[in-house]
Amino acid sequence: MNKQNNISVEQCSFFYHIEVSFIRELETHGLIEIKQIGDQHFIAYDQLGQLEKLMHLFYELQINMEGLEAINHLVNRVQQLQGEIKRLQNLLPREVQNIHKQL
Template identity: 50%
Template sequence: MGEEKRISVEQCCAYYSIEISFMQQLDEHGLINLSHSKEKTFIDYEQLADLERYIRLHYDLEINMEGLETIKHLLQRIQNLQNEVKRLHNESHTGNS
């Protein structure tokens, strides 16, 4: 897998001014997925938006890991409900044609 699609945890922590242990906790709680290669640990670029959200919630609002897990779960439920509403809306409009 190409390293161009991921960044090392060390670089990421330096950029965001966060502790490596914070990212390890996020990984342990299933909030992000870190990958390991040789002696380095990486995060995929596609997860950076979620990481930024967790950084803001944790450091700015002082939400703990359990709270972050709950927020992730609720956001997923909202997304699923929005998708269901769109699907039902599309079905009702195609049925009226």
């Protein structure tokens, strides 16, 4: 992991106006991943969208950490099931898919 694709936890905290402890608690609950490089801790840029969603749920909707875990689990499960549906649809012959669309 290089520093170019990451933001330090401290910079992230400053930018979003949130506590470092909130970010660390999200990691403790398995909701984001923090990597250590030397003596600094970093969040990958591609996780910032997830962090923003969690911030919204926690600060604006006042959902606690256990609620965030449950929501995260359900969202992941829905995405997994949608992938499975797409995979199964790709196995169906085209004629069956066309009939299904007409219904």
